[in-house]
Amino acid sequence: xxxxxxxxxxxxxxxxxxxxxxxxxxxxxxxxxxxxxxxxxxxxxxxxxxxxxxxxxxxxxxxxxxxxxxxxxxxxxxxxxxxxxxxxxxxxxxxxxxxxxxxxxxxxxxxxxxxxxxxxxxxxxxxxxxxxxxxxxxxxxxxxxxxxxxxxxxxxxxxxxxxxxxxxxxxxxxxxxxxxxxxxxxxxxxxxxxxxxxxxxxxxxxxxxxxxxxxxxxxxxxxxxxxxxxxxxxxxxxxxxxxxxxxxxxxxxxxxxxxxxxxxxxxxxxxxxxxxxxxxxxxxxxxxxxxxxxxxxxxxxxxxxxxxxxxxxxxxxxxxxxxxxxxxxxxxxxxxxxxxxxxxx
Ligand code: GLO
Ligand code: MG
Numbered sequence: 001x002x003x004x005x006x007x008x009x010x011x012x013x014x015x016x017x018x019x020x021x022x023x024x025x026x027x028x029x030x031x032x033x034x035x036x037x038x039x040x041x042x043x044x045x046x047x048x049x050x051x052x053x054x055x056x057x058x059x060x061x062x063x064x065x066x067x068x069x070x071x072x073x074x075x076x077x078x079x080x081x082x083x084x085x086x087x088x089x090x091x092x093x094x095x096x097x098x099x100x101x102x103x104x105x106x107x108x109x110x111x112x113x114x115x116x117x118x119x120x121x122x123x124x125x126x127x128x129x130x131x132x133x134x135x136x137x138x139x140x141x142x143x144x145x146x147x148x149x150x151x152x153x154x155x156x157x158x159x160x161x162x163x164x165x166x167x168x169x170x171x172x173x174x175x176x177x178x179x180x181x182x183x184x185x186x187x188x189x190x191x192x193x194x195x196x197x198x199x200x201x202x203x204x205x206x207x208x209x210x211x212x213x214x215x216x217x218x219x220x221x222x223x224x225x226x227x228x229x230x231x232x233x234x235x236x237x238x239x240x241x242x243x244x245x246x247x248x249x250x251x252x253x254x255x256x257x258x259x260x261x262x263x264x265x266x267x268x269x270x271x272x273x274x275x276x277x278x279x280x281x282x283x284x285x286x287x288x289x290x291x292x293x294x295x296x297x298x299x300x301x302x303x304x305x306x307x308x309x310x311x312x313x314x315x316x317x318x319x320x321x322x323x324x325x326x327x328x329x330x331x332x333x334x335x336x337x338x339x340x341x342x343x344x345x
Pocket of ligand 2 (some may be wrong): 211
């Protein structure tokens, strides 16, 4: 479904069982086949993959086997009218990577991470997406003394260099997050992510993905994080969602916690013509106690809210807005935005 020029994606992990660290799953598992059907039924355009969402049990398979299975998946996507937006290596499930993958102190873990990343790149190539996303889940520490944080940045740049050389046409976007699962993660913000790209052999193929909740967890405004990426022409994807303050990563439906903050994200994306640059990705989870038969509403609602806010952004009276700014009448500016948000177009 394309509206206002936007295309939409989400990941198979966004339809999930609702388990958390203090309780069992509350919804049954949905097979990948059923999820693929949901993409079509809900009218989404693209799929975001972890490498093992695309090819299960990746660690036990040879590179040839992986490419063979990825070809079969590509045909299924074609038949379903879907494309792969990106592939991301899931580097945080193997026991060897508990203390990090690319930045682990253990050379065996680092070697595993590089080998696994090559598999991810092979899958991305075969699915014909020229795009890989890195979320650095376990790259960080619980105790500052446990790793050398300066060396960690070099190790990340070396890993990126290796990937950029292995797949000469691939673009790689970093998805920063300041914490969880680590106490403090390396590359916590978009500024760090942009800078890391410039430390590599091919900065032009390094970009960023902003996730709204991750920006909030860093104490930053998601719209300004997006704006920073846009200013460097490096905002290649987004993970829209919402987050109620500084706690665990909630992945709430877009706009469900703070509508004005959501509007500001839409405003910066739309004013900068993001629809010509990337796909709008939703990294949202149904709230834990949602019943299985209504556990896809977070996806539809997030997309609808986004589109309603695009309409609000485009119908905002920019002349009046500019008058408020020129007059330094910020109370009136507040009122203008709030009133506009409370009026359905
Ligand atoms: C977790 C992240 C994670 C990534 C995914 C793709 O907090 O948001 O879900 O988005 O691994 O990079
Ligand atoms: Mg995300």
